[in-house]
Amino acid sequence: MDAPLRPTFSRRAAALTSSAIREILKITERPEIISFAGGLPSPATFPVEALQAACARIFADNPHAALQYGPSEGYGPLREWIGKRHGVAPGRVLLTTGSQQALDLIGKVMIDAGSPVLVETPTYLGALQAFSLFEPNFVSVPSDESGLQPEALTPELTAGARFLYALPNFQNPTGRRLPLARRQALVERARAQNLLLVEDDPYGELSYGGDQLPSLLSMNPDGVIYLGSFSKILAPGLRLGYIIAPEDILFKLVQAKQAADLHTPSFTQRLAWEAVHTGLLDQHIPAIRALYGAQCQTMLDALAAHMPEGVTWTRPEGGMFIWVTLPEGMDSLTILEAAIARNVAYVPGAPFYANNPCTNTFRLAFVTVPPEQIQRGVAILGEVVQTALAARKPAAAMA
């Protein structure tokens, strides 16, 4: 009798799309697939025993506080620990429900419809998704194999920009790291042009050699919003990240946080604090670095052995990803179909671009796949690319 309800969605809801990665992950859950698609850390790196002991301490000491509502800013001792680690006052720290939430909160308080927002080329897909809801005008900053080019940040390019979003360390998706001189030049230009920097740093601790470059935050604490995460150094299933920001910006972010979810779970915050405050990460992070460095080298060797001429890729010094560029004119989405038919998966590069996608790129994640499968998977990818290249030549000749 009744007509079904016809809801009216918001204009921004129309901009919502499922992440390409998420859709591909669904396909690649089949056990026979060698998947280089996911961005999951290796579960071998989760400090299970330390977290179990931390849980036991929570229940022994003060379980009611860990189960009760808490302050929107986050658990005091954890804010202090984070502040100390980054050399900032704890009052500048806000705990978030994963680093993804930080992107949402920043989008909320900084972006109006049409606001220019500067991003790297390419950049992190999840940030494009989060910011898109607030309908910015993305401006892609010219970037090369070392990352974004500070000299491209002319007053014309940055005019009216609400912020520049950057991942200086082992960027998702390329794995590249911004060199020291570029960091200095970036911070100087931003300062001169009243440009707020958003520094997203989930991978900074994952330098295989252990060397770390200074954060943008450390170079100009009053001009940078810094995003940190426990997902890659402790466990992503806790969904724990944090923001460090100048007081006036943090104040607005805390208000937005309160409206978003009141606060990040008391239980997971205390769990993390119990685990890290006694120095767990000092022994734990080197073990992650060693594992990921070896996995990366295995994949680099396999690429060198199996990829046909004309294919290039990044050589990361940290993090979880390698970025591959096929010869001009090839489409990584078409090749993905052929790869999946042979049970190998990756993420095509196009969704990582805010503008003018390079469709001949793709991302490889190497941290969860065993070495022998990395070798086998890359060998198959090499054959698939070789076949596509061979098929392409006659077509070109016919044209």
Added chain:
Amino acid sequence: MDAPLRPTFSRRAAALTSSAIREILKITERPEIISFAGGLPSPATFPVEALQAACARIFADNPHAALQYGPSEGYGPLREWIGKRHGVAPGRVLLTTGSQQALDLIGKVMIDAGSPVLVETPTYLGALQAFSLFEPNFVSVPSDESGLQPEALTPELTAGARFLYALPNFQNPTGRRLPLARRQALVERARAQNLLLVEDDPYGELSYGGDQLPSLLSMNPDGVIYLGSFSKILAPGLRLGYIIAPEDILFKLVQAKQAADLHTPSFTQRLAWEAVHTGLLDQHIPAIRALYGAQCQTMLDALAAHMPEGVTWTRPEGGMFIWVTLPEGMDSLTILEAAIARNVAYVPGAPFYANNPCTNTFRLAFVTVPPEQIQRGVAILGEVVQTALAARKPAAAMA
């Protein structure tokens, strides 16, 4: 040398305000204060032993899965448990980081700047905060001591409304429950007028007598977004809530959820599931009801004993709040200052109104305060109100 950074905030950031409750809670953290202000459940109701056992099972069975990323929709077995409890398919369930996040997600996908959104008079402050970010035009629906008046929902009033937000059970802040006949009339009118209903139900299980009225969801599953919460029946520090919605709406909400925080922590979801799936709540909820019912009665008795004539209040059959109305022309904010000077606190009523606040109202929470302090605190409030009333008469005479 450098000028400090001058960030440009979004237009919506200007609408952000700290919750009045939050600011008052800061004052009332002093131990000498008898606080009826907070909305915290009693920690005496947290099933600590059951949660500790649940934690032990997680670490014994599959800790790596509880520490890894998970699906945006939530943990499968928990979705099934919730679906079964509400008689809906698990595919209609989305886990959220507290019920507050559900309000944010609904605001995101349903509200454009200027969209009419219907709310009760008064309504939940946290919902006004969450929706306000998306700049709706709030329309207050006439309500009385039994809740909103369905006959007020004329086509003129509901024209273009994106949804009607309602708390039918033991509403925050009034404690009132919408009678069955009004529920039926509300659902019928909404159906006839293509009006989406958002049913927020954190207190539905807390009926002191144990009797429950049918949810709006059960009356029209295809026309209602239902919000549930574990905060009042398990523990708020887990930040676990959920949405049940028609498929097309849930699909958009899941996309917004992914951009907001990828997913609710795997760990807390599994913790809740381990605790509830063996039937914990069947014994646990009656104990909460008995405690809260007794606390409520203590406060009702104290109000009857100590409040001067002309003051009225609600008589809740469940939940955590009593709503007090002072004689016309009195201001509960002014009286709060006098009350705090005598170490008693409550939340003034004005922030709970979307339009035309009744400044002579306030909210009393009774679940965390011991009975003898309820008696003492209400006696003091009675004196403070009496003094204000007495001071008022000469002023009126002088005018």
